[in-house]
Amino acid sequence: MSVDLVKALDRDGIVRLPELLSREQLTSMQEAFAARLVRLRWSHHDGYERTELYRHMIQDVLTVDQGFVDLALHPVVIETLRGYLGDGFRLTEAKGWKSLATSRDFHGWHGDAWYDQERLDEIQREVKLAFYLTDVTSGEFQYVRGSHRRQHPRNVTEEWVGTMDASGIEKLTGPAGSAFLFDTTGAHRQAMPILEDRQAVFYAYHDPTVPLQAEDVAFHRYHPLLLNAAFLGDLSAEHQRILGFGDKANYLHAFQHAERFPWLERATRAALGLRLHLDDLWSRVRARLGLR
Numbered sequence: 070m071s072v073d074l075v076k077a078l079d080r081d082g083i084v085r086l087p088e089l090l091s092r093e094q095l096t097s098m099q100e101a102f103a104a105r106l107v108r109l110r111w112s113h114h115d116g117y118e119r120t121e122l123y124r125h126m127i128q129d130v131l132t133v134d135q136g137f138v139d140l141a142l143h144p145v146v147i148e149t150l151r152g153y154l155g156d157g158f159r160l161t162e163a164k165g166w167k168s169l170a171t172s173r174d175f176h177g178w179h180g181d182a183w184y185d186q187e188r189l190d191e192i193q194r195e196v197k198l199a200f201y202l203t204d205v206t207s208g209e210f211q212y213v214r215g216s217h218r219r220q221h222p223r224n225v226t227e228e229w230v231g232t233m234d235a236s237g238i239e240k241l242t243g244p245a246g247s248a249f250l251f252d253t254t255g256a257h258r259q260a261m262p263i264l265e266d267r268q269a270v271f272y273a274y275h276d277p278t279v280p281l282q283a284e285d286v287a288f289h290r291y292h293p294l295l296l297n298a299a300f301l302g303d304l305s306a307e308h309q310r311i312l313g314f315g316d317k318a319n320y321l322h323a324f325q326h327a328e329r330f331p332w333l334e335r336a337t338r339a340a341l342g343l344r345l346h347l348d349d350l351w352s353r354v355r356a357r358l359g360l361r
Contacts, residue, residue, distance in 0.1 A: 127165040133165075205243055292319060
């Protein structure tokens with residue numbers, strides 16, 4: 070099976086995968102993912118991050134549920150990746166998104182830029198694994214078949230896509246549990262409109278020794294994976310390699326993200342400090358009055 074999947078991926082840049090996980094695994098993943106979407110990540114609360122208007126992002130999904138680790142290391146996935154990327158690939162990123170219902174085209178046609186194109190003339194290979202956690206009937210992932218490895222990844226225009234055969238645009242609707250692999254140099258997008266909220270995870274696999282573009286270094290995007298020890302009980306040596314055990318290639322010591330909204334962070338911190346002071350004052354008043 071993996072040979073056929075590799076051939077399809079090499080030819081089209083994208084390939085749908087057979088059912089990878091059981092219904093029980095999918096349900097557990099959906100429940101754990103939904104728990105992270107309850108609130109914004111803040112103080113001691115786990116939750117989602119929000120850096121754009123129409124998507125809620127969950128970082129490091131390998132810490133969320135066993136199924137996300139099982140998905141990343143599924144034999145069908147690994148054998149297909151090995152056939153397409155060679156033996157040096159790693160899982161370098163594992164994120165999830167909730168895309169909110171909207172008619173705005175906020176995530177148009179593009180290829181995923183990640184490596185330093187000023188230093189590297191050769192087009193580098195990266196493959197992403199996409200997995201739907203909800204049924205997707207609108208706002209689906211779309212891909213221009215055969216557009217991969219033609220140029221360094223970048224944003225492309227609707228006019229450029231219009232020059233392609235319309236029958237070559239793969240529209241990946243499907244039920245929860247649908248999975249596919251795609252070469253990220255190919256033109257792809259999230260279609261519009263999104264009529265219902267969509268939840269999905271995307272894993273990036275590439276050679277971690279390839280120099281990263283400057284903005285990803287500054288953001289520490291491809292940091293070593295965060296893992297949950299409870300989910301790592303039966304890893305093989307090959308699995309540990311794929312997950313990057315002991316690999317410090319993209320580790321940045323004492324890294325701190327630049328603040329986008331420093332005034333908002335200061336206001337939130339001040340409000341939390343005030344609330345804690347009031348709680349402390351009230352507890353002392355109650356103690357003085359002999360109240361429990």
